[in-house]
Amino acid sequence: MMEPYQLYYWPTIQGRGEFVRLALEEAGVPYVDVARGKGGMKAMHAVIAGGSEGFAAFAPPVLRAGGLLVGQTANILMFLGARHKLAPRAEAGRLWCNQLQLTIADMVGEAHDTHHPISVNQYYEEQAREARARARDFAVERIPRFLDYFESVLQANPGRGGWMVGSRLSYVDLSLFQLLDGLRYAFPKVMAAYQGRWPGLARLAGRVAARPRIAAYLASPRRLANNEDDLFRHYPELERGVRVRPRA
Structure with a gap:
Protein backbone atom coordinates (compact mmCIF):
# COMPACT_ATOMS: atom_id res chain seq x y z
CA MET A 1 0.00 0.00 0.00
CA HIS A 84 -0.03 7.19 -12.62
CA LYS A 85 -0.26 6.80 -16.39
CA LEU A 86 -2.16 10.03 -16.88
CA ALA A 87 0.34 11.28 -19.45
CA PRO A 88 2.38 9.70 -22.25
CA ARG A 89 5.68 8.05 -21.43
CA ALA A 90 7.62 9.89 -24.13
CA GLU A 91 9.10 13.26 -23.24
CA ALA A 92 7.42 14.97 -26.19
CA GLY A 93 4.01 13.76 -25.03
CA ARG A 94 4.60 14.85 -21.44
CA LEU A 95 5.68 18.30 -22.58
CA TRP A 96 2.63 18.56 -24.85
CA CYS A 97 0.35 17.72 -21.92
CA ASN A 98 2.06 20.37 -19.82
CA GLN A 99 1.73 22.94 -22.60
CA LEU A 100 -1.99 22.29 -22.91
CA GLN A 101 -2.42 22.40 -19.13
CA LEU A 102 -0.68 25.76 -18.96
CA THR A 103 -3.04 27.06 -21.64
CA ILE A 104 -5.97 25.82 -19.56
CA ALA A 105 -4.48 27.69 -16.61
CA ASP A 106 -4.38 30.86 -18.73
CA MET A 107 -8.10 30.56 -19.43
CA VAL A 108 -8.89 29.82 -15.79
CA GLY A 109 -7.06 32.99 -14.81
CA GLU A 110 -9.02 35.03 -17.34
CA ALA A 111 -12.30 33.52 -16.11
CA HIS A 112 -11.42 34.53 -12.56
CA ASP A 113 -10.62 38.06 -13.68
CA THR A 114 -14.13 38.56 -15.05
CA HIS A 115 -15.33 39.08 -11.50
CA HIS A 116 -12.12 40.61 -10.12
CA PRO A 117 -10.79 42.70 -13.02
CA ILE A 118 -9.16 45.40 -10.88
CA SER A 119 -7.86 43.74 -7.73
CA VAL A 120 -8.21 40.48 -5.81
CA ASN A 121 -7.99 42.61 -2.67
CA GLN A 122 -11.32 44.30 -3.40
CA TYR A 123 -14.79 42.80 -3.21
CA TYR A 124 -16.64 42.07 -6.43
CA GLU A 125 -19.17 44.78 -5.57
CA GLU A 126 -16.36 47.36 -5.54
CA GLN A 127 -15.49 46.60 -9.17
CA ALA A 128 -18.82 45.42 -10.58
CA ARG A 129 -18.90 48.01 -13.38
CA GLU A 130 -15.45 47.01 -14.60
CA ALA A 131 -16.41 43.35 -14.21
CA ARG A 132 -19.33 43.77 -16.64
CA ALA A 133 -16.99 45.10 -19.33
CA ARG A 134 -14.41 42.41 -18.67
CA ALA A 135 -17.00 39.63 -18.67
CA ARG A 136 -18.49 40.82 -21.96
CA ASP A 137 -15.08 40.72 -23.64
CA PHE A 138 -14.35 37.30 -22.12
CA ALA A 139 -17.67 35.89 -23.31
CA VAL A 140 -17.53 37.29 -26.84
CA GLU A 141 -13.82 37.14 -27.61
CA ARG A 142 -11.86 34.95 -25.21
CA ILE A 143 -14.13 31.94 -24.65
CA PRO A 144 -14.30 31.16 -28.40
CA ARG A 145 -10.61 31.95 -28.85
CA PHE A 146 -9.60 29.36 -26.25
CA LEU A 147 -12.25 26.72 -26.93
CA ASP A 148 -11.82 26.92 -30.72
CA TYR A 149 -8.15 26.17 -30.07
CA PHE A 150 -8.84 23.20 -27.79
CA GLU A 151 -11.40 21.83 -30.25
CA SER A 152 -8.86 22.06 -33.08
CA VAL A 153 -6.25 20.25 -30.98
CA LEU A 154 -8.73 17.50 -30.22
CA GLN A 155 -9.75 17.11 -33.87
CA ALA A 156 -6.11 17.06 -35.01
CA ASN A 157 -5.00 14.42 -32.50
CA PRO A 158 -3.69 11.47 -34.52
CA GLY A 159 -4.32 9.12 -31.60
CA ARG A 160 -7.94 8.68 -32.76
CA GLY A 161 -9.14 7.84 -29.27
CA GLY A 162 -11.27 10.91 -28.81
CA TRP A 163 -8.84 12.26 -26.23
CA MET A 164 -6.66 15.35 -26.30
CA VAL A 165 -3.27 13.62 -26.27
CA GLY A 166 -2.50 10.24 -27.81
CA SER A 167 -5.00 7.38 -27.70
CA ARG A 168 -5.84 7.33 -23.99
CA LEU A 169 -7.12 9.67 -21.32
CA SER A 170 -4.66 12.10 -19.77
CA TYR A 171 -4.90 14.69 -17.04
CA VAL A 172 -5.52 17.26 -19.77
CA ASP A 173 -8.89 15.63 -20.50
CA LEU A 174 -9.80 15.77 -16.82
CA SER A 175 -8.83 19.43 -16.66
CA LEU A 176 -10.85 20.32 -19.74
CA PHE A 177 -13.88 18.67 -18.15
CA GLN A 178 -13.36 20.87 -15.08
CA LEU A 179 -12.85 23.98 -17.19
CA LEU A 180 -16.05 23.40 -19.16
CA ASP A 181 -17.99 22.63 -16.00
CA GLY A 182 -16.82 25.91 -14.48
CA LEU A 183 -17.68 27.92 -17.57
CA ARG A 184 -21.17 26.44 -17.71
CA TYR A 185 -21.71 27.39 -14.08
CA ALA A 186 -20.36 30.93 -14.41
CA PHE A 187 -21.85 31.73 -17.82
CA PRO A 188 -24.82 29.39 -18.40
CA LYS A 189 -26.59 31.61 -20.95
CA VAL A 190 -23.41 32.33 -22.88
CA MET A 191 -22.37 28.67 -23.01
CA ALA A 192 -25.91 27.67 -24.05
CA ALA A 193 -25.73 30.21 -26.89
CA TYR A 194 -22.51 28.54 -28.06
CA GLN A 195 -24.23 25.12 -28.04
CA GLY A 196 -22.88 22.92 -30.83
CA ARG A 197 -19.79 24.98 -31.60
CA TRP A 198 -17.42 22.55 -29.87
CA PRO A 199 -18.90 19.07 -30.37
CA GLY A 200 -15.64 17.26 -29.69
CA LEU A 201 -15.12 18.98 -26.35
CA ALA A 202 -18.73 18.28 -25.39
CA ARG A 203 -18.25 14.57 -26.10
CA LEU A 204 -14.95 14.54 -24.22
CA ALA A 205 -16.53 16.14 -21.14
CA GLY A 206 -19.31 13.58 -21.19
CA ARG A 207 -16.86 10.71 -21.46
CA VAL A 208 -14.83 12.02 -18.52
CA ALA A 209 -17.95 12.45 -16.36
CA ALA A 210 -19.00 8.87 -17.15
CA ARG A 211 -15.72 7.24 -16.11
CA PRO A 212 -16.49 5.06 -13.07
CA ARG A 213 -14.14 6.70 -10.58
CA ILE A 214 -14.99 10.21 -11.75
CA ALA A 215 -18.73 9.51 -11.71
CA ALA A 216 -18.46 8.16 -8.16
CA TYR A 217 -16.49 11.21 -7.09
CA LEU A 218 -18.92 13.67 -8.67
CA ALA A 219 -21.79 11.99 -6.81
CA SER A 220 -19.95 12.03 -3.48
CA PRO A 221 -19.73 14.74 -0.79
CA ARG A 222 -16.04 15.09 -1.62
CA ARG A 223 -17.05 17.04 -4.72
CA LEU A 224 -17.80 20.54 -3.47
CA ALA A 225 -20.56 22.56 -5.08
CA ASN A 226 -19.76 25.60 -7.18
CA ASN A 227 -20.12 28.79 -5.18
CA GLU A 228 -19.45 32.51 -5.30
CA ASP A 229 -16.18 32.30 -3.37
CA ASP A 230 -14.62 30.17 -6.11
CA LEU A 231 -12.68 30.73 -9.33
CA PHE A 232 -15.84 30.35 -11.41
CA ARG A 233 -18.68 32.51 -10.06
CA HIS A 234 -22.15 33.07 -11.42
CA TYR A 235 -23.27 36.68 -11.34
CA PRO A 236 -26.31 36.98 -13.65
CA GLU A 237 -25.59 40.63 -14.38
CA LEU A 238 -22.30 39.69 -16.05
CA GLU A 239 -24.24 37.89 -18.81
CA ARG A 240 -26.91 40.53 -19.21
CA GLY A 241 -27.03 41.97 -22.71
CA VAL A 242 -24.15 39.82 -24.00
CA ARG A 243 -24.56 38.66 -27.61
CA VAL A 244 -22.26 35.94 -28.87
CA ARG A 245 -21.55 34.43 -32.28
CA PRO A 246 -22.57 30.74 -32.03
CA ARG A 247 -20.44 29.69 -35.02
CA ALA A 248 -16.86 30.47 -35.92
Missing part, protein backbone atom coordinates in the same frame (compact mmCIF):
# COMPACT_ATOMS: atom_id res chain seq x y z
CA MET A 2 1.36 3.41 -0.94
CA GLU A 3 1.44 6.20 1.60
CA PRO A 4 -1.52 8.51 0.96
CA TYR A 5 -0.78 11.75 -0.82
CA GLN A 6 -1.49 14.89 1.16
CA LEU A 7 -3.21 17.65 -0.76
CA TYR A 8 -3.09 21.14 0.70
CA TYR A 9 -5.82 23.39 -0.64
CA TRP A 10 -8.65 25.64 0.56
CA PRO A 11 -11.38 23.45 2.11
CA THR A 12 -14.52 25.25 0.88
CA ILE A 13 -13.94 25.73 -2.86
CA GLN A 14 -13.08 23.64 -5.89
CA GLY A 15 -10.59 26.19 -7.20
CA ARG A 16 -7.29 25.15 -8.69
CA GLY A 17 -7.10 22.24 -6.29
CA GLU A 18 -9.98 20.54 -8.10
CA PHE A 19 -7.81 19.87 -11.13
CA VAL A 20 -5.50 17.90 -8.82
CA ARG A 21 -8.38 16.14 -7.05
CA LEU A 22 -9.76 14.89 -10.36
CA ALA A 23 -6.38 13.39 -11.28
CA LEU A 24 -6.06 11.68 -7.89
CA GLU A 25 -9.61 10.34 -8.14
CA GLU A 26 -9.12 9.00 -11.66
CA ALA A 27 -5.83 7.37 -10.64
CA GLY A 28 -7.59 5.66 -7.74
CA VAL A 29 -4.81 6.47 -5.30
CA PRO A 30 -5.32 7.32 -1.62
CA TYR A 31 -5.05 10.96 -0.61
CA VAL A 32 -5.96 13.24 2.26
CA ASP A 33 -7.50 16.65 1.67
CA VAL A 34 -5.61 18.08 4.62
CA ALA A 35 -7.33 21.43 5.14
CA ARG A 36 -10.73 19.74 5.46
CA GLY A 37 -9.62 17.94 8.62
CA LYS A 38 -9.05 19.10 12.17
CA GLY A 39 -6.15 21.51 12.32
CA GLY A 40 -5.90 21.31 8.57
CA MET A 41 -5.75 25.02 7.83
CA LYS A 42 -2.87 25.46 10.25
CA ALA A 43 -1.06 22.57 8.58
CA MET A 44 -1.68 24.04 5.13
CA HIS A 45 -0.34 27.44 6.10
CA ALA A 46 2.74 25.79 7.61
CA VAL A 47 3.45 23.95 4.36
CA ILE A 48 2.92 27.10 2.28
CA ALA A 49 5.34 28.98 4.55
CA GLY A 50 8.02 26.40 4.00
CA GLY A 51 7.90 24.28 7.14
CA SER A 52 10.89 22.21 8.12
CA GLU A 53 11.75 21.43 4.50
CA GLY A 54 12.59 25.02 3.66
CA PHE A 55 10.06 24.81 0.82
CA ALA A 56 7.83 27.83 0.29
CA ALA A 57 4.94 27.99 -2.15
CA PHE A 58 3.37 31.19 -3.42
CA ALA A 59 -0.10 29.73 -2.93
CA PRO A 60 -1.89 26.37 -2.76
CA PRO A 61 -2.34 23.77 -4.11
CA VAL A 62 0.64 21.86 -2.80
CA LEU A 63 0.95 18.08 -2.89
CA ARG A 64 3.05 16.05 -0.47
CA ALA A 65 4.30 12.73 -1.83
CA GLY A 66 6.37 11.13 0.91
CA GLY A 67 9.22 13.56 1.52
CA LEU A 68 8.55 15.46 -1.69
CA LEU A 69 6.52 18.67 -1.89
CA VAL A 70 5.21 19.82 -5.26
CA GLY A 71 3.47 23.15 -5.87
CA GLN A 72 1.58 24.79 -8.76
CA THR A 73 -1.32 22.97 -10.40
CA ALA A 74 0.34 22.23 -13.74
CA ASN A 75 3.52 21.07 -12.00
CA ILE A 76 1.57 18.73 -9.71
CA LEU A 77 -0.33 17.29 -12.67
CA MET A 78 2.87 16.71 -14.63
CA PHE A 79 4.21 14.83 -11.59
CA LEU A 80 1.05 12.73 -11.15
CA GLY A 81 0.74 12.15 -14.88
CA ALA A 82 4.13 10.45 -15.02
CA ARG A 83 3.48 8.42 -11.87
